[in-house]
Amino acid sequence: MVRIKRLGLHVACAALALGTASGACAQRIVLDNATIVDTRTGKLTPHRAVVVEGNRIASIAAAGTVKAAPGDQRIDASGKFVVPGYNDMHAHPLNPGDTANQLQMMLAMGITGFRQMSGSPELLAARKAGTLMPKLAPTLLVTPGSLLVGPNAATPEMAVAEVHRQKAQGADFIKAISLPPAVLFAAHAAAKADGLTVTGHLLPLVNPREAAEHGMDGIEHLGPGDALLLGCSSQESALRAAIVPPRPVVAPPAEGEAPKNGAGTPPPGVPGAIGLANPLAFTPLPAILAYGKVLDSYDAGKCGALADVLAARGIWQTPTLIRVRTMEFGDDPAYVNNPELRYVIGTDRAVWQAAGERYKAVMTEPARAVLSRLFTAQLALTKLFYDHHVPMMAGDDTGGAGWVVPGYGLHQEFDLLTQAGLPPLAILQMTTLNPARYLHREASMGTVEAGKTADLLLLDGDPVASAANLHRIGAVLHDGHYYNAEDLAGLRAQVADREK
Incomplete structure (x- = not known):
C-alpha cells in the first residue's frame, strides 16, 4: 500500500x-x-x-x-x-451556521474531542441517525438537547417536563441557562431521576452552595458575571436580597434572536445575534457598576470556604476565561484586529464587529474600570479554585461567543489560565485527563x-x-x-x- x-x-x-x-x-x-x-x-x-x-x-x-x-x-x-488530543469542554460548533469550517479549524488546532453545549431535537435525531458530523472533525463527546431556559422552563413543572422530554430524545445532559432557584432545583431533581446531570449558568439569585446541595454537576463561565463572586462577598445576603429578578419570558425567541429574559436582552430592532455575541454591550450600566459592590466586599476566607464546598461536592468548573474576557473587554484592539479572524465566516465577523462597536459606544470609563476589576477577580477565583482542588476543565465557548476564533480560542484559554497562575501540568490536565474523569471515560x-x-x-x-x-x-x-x-x-x- x-x-x-x-x-x-x-x-x-x-x-x-x-x-x-x-x-x-x-x-x-x-x-x-x-x-x-x-x-x-x-x-x-x-x-x-x-x-x-x-x-x-x-x-x-x-x-x-x-x-x-x-x-x-x-x-x-x-x-x-x-x-x-485536546478536548474543548465548552463549545458550540454544531449550532446552525458555519459548522464544517469550525470543526475543521478545531481539528487543525489539535482539538480531537469536544462537549457541545447546546442542542435541539433535530441535532439529537441527526446524531442518532449518524448524519450529524462531517469527516474532518473532532469527536463529539456529549451534547444536551435544547437549552433549558425561560421559554421551555418558565415554571418548575415545565422544567420537569422538558427534562423528561430531552431524556427521551437522547440528550446526554441538561444545559440550564439563567433559571430561578425553584425552577433550577426542580430540573435537578428530574434529571437525577432520569440518570442525567445539569450544568450551566447561575443567576445571581441562586446561591452556589444551594446549587451544589441540589446536585448541580457543573458551573460554566465562573457564573457567569458575579454569580460565584457573590458567594465570596461579606455582604452576600444584603446584595442578593437587593437583586431584582429578571423579567419572565413570555414566548420563545425567534430563530437567531436572544431569549427575551431581562438584562442583556437586545432592545427592539437590534439583531439578537449581536446581543449573544456580547450580552454586556446591552446590559444596563447600573447593573455593571453594581459588580463593584461585590468586588469591594470580597472576603478571601469566605471564598475559600465556597471553593471547599464546590470541591467536596465535585462541582465542575469550566471557566472559559477567553469568553469572559472578550465580553468584558469587548472592543479590545487585540480582538478587533486579530489576524486569525480570517478563519471566521464573514457574517459572524460582521456581527462581532457590530457588538464591538456597540460596546465601544455605550461603555463608560467607570463601567470599563469595574469590568477590568471583575476580570482580575475572575483570574484570582480560577487560581483559588485550583488551589482548593475544585475540578476544572478547559473550554472557550467557540461557536457561541464573539471574538472567539474556532480552535485558536482554546489556545487563548491556555494562555489566560497561565496568566491566572495555574501550572502547565494543570492546564494540560484540564484539556486531557480531567475531561476523561468528568465523562467517566478514563478507560x-x-x-x-x-x-x-x-x-x-x-x-x-x-x-x-x-x-x-x-x-x-x-x-x-x-x-x-x-x-x-x-x-x-x-x-x-x-x-x-x-x-x-
Whole structure:
C-alpha cells in the first residue's frame, strides 16, 4: 500500500483517503522514539514507540524495537512529546451556521474531542441517525438537547417536563441557562431521576452552595458575571436580597434572536445575534457598576470556604476565561484586529464587529474600570479554585461567543489560565485527563496508554515545562489519520480560502 495524499492530508490508509472504506484498515502507524507525557503526574518517558492500529493505541514499546510490517506508516518522533488530543469542554460548533469550517479549524488546532453545549431535537435525531458530523472533525463527546431556559422552563413543572422530554430524545445532559432557584432545583431533581446531570449558568439569585446541595454537576463561565463572586462577598445576603429578578419570558425567541429574559436582552430592532455575541454591550450600566459592590466586599476566607464546598461536592468548573474576557473587554484592539479572524465566516465577523462597536459606544470609563476589576477577580477565583482542588476543565465557548476564533480560542484559554497562575501540568490536565474523569471515560481517554483511543498530539516542546509548548503542535493523530504540520496548515488554509 502506498501513502496517498489527498487534499493535502497524509492518511493512514489509501482506501480511507479515497472515501472507499468505512474505517477498517490494517495499516499501522508507528510513532518511534517519542517522549510520552504522563498526564497524571507529568512524568516524561523518552525513547518509546507508540503503535496505533485503527483508532486505538495497540502497544507501547522501547524505541526501535517494533518490527516493520507491510503498509506501516512510520514516523520519526525524535524530540517530540506525545500527549492526548485536546478536548474543548465548552463549545458550540454544531449550532446552525458555519459548522464544517469550525470543526475543521478545531481539528487543525489539535482539538480531537469536544462537549457541545447546546442542542435541539433535530441535532439529537441527526446524531442518532449518524448524519450529524462531517469527516474532518473532532469527536463529539456529549451534547444536551435544547437549552433549558425561560421559554421551555418558565415554571418548575415545565422544567420537569422538558427534562423528561430531552431524556427521551437522547440528550446526554441538561444545559440550564439563567433559571430561578425553584425552577433550577426542580430540573435537578428530574434529571437525577432520569440518570442525567445539569450544568450551566447561575443567576445571581441562586446561591452556589444551594446549587451544589441540589446536585448541580457543573458551573460554566465562573457564573457567569458575579454569580460565584457573590458567594465570596461579606455582604452576600444584603446584595442578593437587593437583586431584582429578571423579567419572565413570555414566548420563545425567534430563530437567531436572544431569549427575551431581562438584562442583556437586545432592545427592539437590534439583531439578537449581536446581543449573544456580547450580552454586556446591552446590559444596563447600573447593573455593571453594581459588580463593584461585590468586588469591594470580597472576603478571601469566605471564598475559600465556597471553593471547599464546590470541591467536596465535585462541582465542575469550566471557566472559559477567553469568553469572559472578550465580553468584558469587548472592543479590545487585540480582538478587533486579530489576524486569525480570517478563519471566521464573514457574517459572524460582521456581527462581532457590530457588538464591538456597540460596546465601544455605550461603555463608560467607570463601567470599563469595574469590568477590568471583575476580570482580575475572575483570574484570582480560577487560581483559588485550583488551589482548593475544585475540578476544572478547559473550554472557550467557540461557536457561541464573539471574538472567539474556532480552535485558536482554546489556545487563548491556555494562555489566560497561565496568566491566572495555574501550572502547565494543570492546564494540560484540564484539556486531557480531567475531561476523561468528568465523562467517566478514563478507560478510553485522557492518557497515552495501550488500549486507549489514539487521539494524540506530537508537541515540539515539553508541555510540563511550559504551557507555551501546548501551542507547538507538530502533528495530530485522530480517527486513524496522521496529520503533520504541513497538513494542519493546509486545513487552516482551506478554511481561510472559503471564508474570504
